[in-house]
Amino acid sequence: MYRYDEFDQAFVEERCHQFRSQVERRLKGEISEDQFKPLRLQNGLYLQLHAYMMRIAIPYGVLSVRQLRKLAEIARRFDRGFGHFTTRQNIQYNWIKLEQAPDILDELASVGMHAIQTSGNCIRNTTCDPYAGVAIDEIEDPRVWGEIIRQWSTIHPEFLFLPRKFKIALTGAAEDRAAILFHDIGIRIIKGDGNETGFAVYVGGGQGRTPVVGSLIRPFLQKKQLLSYLEAIMRVYNLHGRRDNIYKARIKILVKALGIEEFTSQVEEEWQKLDKPSIDLPTKEYQRIAKYFEPIALKPAPIEDEQVAARRASDTKFNSFMRNNVRAHKVPGYVSVAIALKEPGKIPGDASADQMDAVADLSERYGHNEIRVTYTQNLVLPNIALGDLLKVYDGLVAARLASANFELITDIIACPGLDYCNLANARAIPIAQDIARRFGALEKAQHIGPLRLNISGCINACGHHHAGNIGILGVDKKGTEHYQITLGGSPGDDASVGSILGPSFPAEELPQAIETVVSTYLSLRENEKETFLSTYRRVGKEPFKHALYDSEPSNSNGLSDALEKV
Amino acid sequence: MMPKTKPSIMTANLLRSGEVVYLGANDTWVRKIESATVAQNEDELAALEEAAKQAFEAQLVVDVYAMDVEVENGKTKALSVREIIRAAHGPSV
Numbered sequence: 001m002y003r004y005d006e007f008d009q010a011f012v013e014e015r016c017h018q019f020r021s022q023v024e025r026r027l028k029g030e031i032s033e034d035q036f037k038p039l040r041l042q043n044g045l046y047l048q049l050h051a052y053m054m055r056i057a058i059p060y061g062v063l064s065v066r067q068l069r070k071l072a073e074i075a076r077r078f079d080r081g082f083g084h085f086t087t088r089q090n091i092q093y094n095w096i097k098l099e100q101a102p103d104i105l106d107e108l109a110s111v112g113m114h115a116i117q118t119s120g121n122c123i124r125n126t127t128c129d130p131y132a133g134v135a136i137d138e139i140e141d142p143r144v145w146g147e148i149i150r151q152w153s154t155i156h157p158e159f160l161f162l163p164r165k166f167k168i169a170l171t172g173a174a175e176d177r178a179a180i181l182f183h184d185i186g187i188r189i190i191k192g193d194g195n196e197t198g199f200a201v202y203v204g205g206g207q208g209r210t211p212v213v214g215s216l217i218r219p220f221l222q223k224k225q226l227l228s229y230l231e232a233i234m235r236v237y238n239l240h241g242r243r244d245n246i247y248k249a250r251i252k253i254l255v256k257a258l259g260i261e262e263f264t265s266q267v268e269e270e271w272q273k274l275d276k277p278s279i280d281l282p283t284k285e286y287q288r289i290a291k292y293f294e295p296i297a298l299k300p301a302p303i304e305d306e307q308v309a310a311r312r313a314s315d316t317k318f319n320s321f322m323r324n325n326v327r328a329h330k331v332p333g334y335v336s337v338a339i340a341l342k343e344p345g346k347i348p349g350d351a352s353a354d355q356m357d358a359v360a361d362l363s364e365r366y367g368h369n370e371i372r373v374t375y376t377q378n379l380v381l382p383n384i385a386l387g388d389l390l391k392v393y394d395g396l397v398a399a400r401l402a403s404a405n406f407e408l409i410t411d412i413i414a415c416p417g418l419d420y421c422n423l424a425n426a427r428a429i430p431i432a433q434d435i436a437r438r439f440g441a442l443e444k445a446q447h448i449g450p451l452r453l454n455i456s457g458c459i460n461a462c463g464h465h466h467a468g469n470i471g472i473l474g475v476d477k478k479g480t481e482h483y484q485i486t487l488g489g490s491p492g493d494d495a496s497v498g499s500i501l502g503p504s505f506p507a508e509e510l511p512q513a514i515e516t517v518v519s520t521y522l523s524l525r526e527n528e529k530e531t532f533l534s535t536y537r538r539v540g541k542e543p544f545k546h547a548l549y550d551s552e553p554s555n556s557n558g559l560s561d562a563l564e565k566v
Numbered sequence: 567m568m569p570k571t572k573p574s575i576m577t578a579n580l581l582r583s584g585e586v587v588y589l590g591a592n593d594t595w596v597r598k599i600e601s602a603t604v605a606q607n608e609d610e611l612a613a614l615e616e617a618a619k620q621a622f623e624a625q626l627v628v629d630v631y632a633m634d635v636e637v638e639n640g641k642t643k644a645l646s647v648r649e650i651i652r653a654a655h656g657p658s659v
């Protein structure tokens with residue numbers, strides 16, 4: 001993985017020094033809150049409901065053991081012993097004091113981390129497939145480009161005062177696991193003619209108030225031209241994106257207003273005017289960065305392990321873990337292990353300092369020093385030898401990190417909501433906990449099958465509810481918390497925005513409504529292999545609407561009946 | 567007689583720590599909502615707003631605003647879900 005060179009390190013330290021001085025001047029009153037706020041935001045510091053929240057960048061979701069241990073230490077020293085992994089592969093601490101923020105940034109700098117541009121109207125953390133570099137369907141490792149984009153976008157002098165925030169995601173595999181079509185710019189590595197790979201570039205995807213799937217702007221872009229092409233897109237957006245209305249300021253609004261053809265033509269025109277050689281990455285520099293991402297030398301081994309097989313036969317929990325959380329690796333004899341931070345009843349995406357240390361220890365011993373963060377608020381150990389899997393699993397069990405519900409209904413993606421966030425209209429966490437408890441039994445969740453359930457506490461959609469197979473949006477209805485259900489969203493290659501089902505439900509009725517939605521699916525699916533999303537796409541929303549709004553309330557037995565057959 | 571408004575108090579976050587506070591007696595900022603000074607009319611609210619403004623300018627607090635409350639059996643209570651959560655100084659979970 002990438003290591004800071006002396007320039008990177010000097011830059012981050014200089015930034016810490018600069019921010020420390022800004023904080024001191026703010027505390028003395030030498031700069032006003034209005035002047036300070038954009039500076040604080042560009043260093044990832046929000047003022048939330050109860051305290052300051054700091055959002056730390058985890059570039060393209062990759063962490064070293066040393067970095068994860070530092071995050072645990074920060075949780076202990078400066079927070080309340082835990083951190084929250086986010087839907088953009090970052091980490092947030094909820095209980096930060098402004099006066100301590102400079103010390104925290106210094107600690108982060110010591111391990112090559114920062115909180116730069118995790119907020120504000122600038123280019124944010126570029127996110128990536130959590131299985132980058134190890135996936136069996138990989139075309140090319142996208143992490144190199146994640147690092148290149150990071151370096152290009154960090155304090156890019158032209159793009160620090162955009163009309164609004166800007167989010168980029170990239171994928172390098174056959175399957176998109178980075179939700180690129182819901183980003184301002186989505187980049188997919190594809191095969192071109194001959195042996196050459198290049199990029200398919202998408203633009204104008206997003207969620208929030210106006211969810212939209214991104215449009216293809218360039219079917220094939222040569223890799224060496226990525227940065228100049230991105231600059232062309234950014235320049236058109238920076239010039240023409242709206243600044244009069246924050247709800248209409250994202251690039252998706254501009255793309256929609258102009259139409260993709262006109263937008264594309266403006267970008268191409270801008271691109272022709274740019275001095276590409278001065279922007280595009282020289283081959284030598286590309287090679288220097290790419291070297292950091294060379295595959296680890298792993299020795300292929302048998303894809304079957306007797307002890308693993310024996311344990312599967314004797315331990316049903318481990319069997320489920322193997323089935324749901326463990327994924328094949330491009331090197332035979334290795335696997336990637338997903339750590340679901342979603343124990344039913346716990347806060348989705350939260351990890352205690354002890355748990356972070358436990359994961360760091362496992363990665364150091366068995367995981368080749370690397371950990372990944374997923375945008376579904378989970379972690380991954382990408383490189384585990386099959387022969388070490390049982391030791392890793394037992395280590396996870398001991399740390400209460402062995403929930404075998406990865407990508408199931410209880411692997412809920414939820415924003416912090418009104419319990420923590422200033423922008424929220426309703427709470428998300430207690431809803432997530434209630435739903436997770438109802439479906440908590442693993443047999444139940446497995447019987448239901450793969451299902452993305454997302455909860456957002458407000459229309460900003462940080463919980464990505466628009467892309468949920470089941471999406472839940474918290475709204476304020478005359479002072480009480482209500483929840484609207486959407487169905488049929490999908491974040492992947494078949495990206496779609498969920499459709500609102502009907503009137504919202506008060507908090508106390510919402511979990512039951514979700515049970516009704518699930519029991520309706522179970523009663524309609526063709527067989528166990530037909531996922532929730534497939535069934536919904538086949539039957540449409542009417543059966544679900546009918547079940548929720550037209551039926552007698554005592555449909556509450558529906559789910560138990562359906563699951564008795566399990 | 568001054569027109570009556572809903573009883574209200576001033577709230578903010580401490581600049582240094584981000585902690586939720588309320589304007590209490592003698593222009594001090596307190597953690598407990600029960601200790602907040604309640605304005606019963608517009609004049610009283612204006613006085614609280616002035617004191618709060620001075621605290622903002624003295625780099626003590628940020629995000630200052632007035633909020634409605636109800637006073638039940640002499641005890642001041644927040645009205646909205648958001649303010650109930652803020653007054654509890656922590657998440658509901």
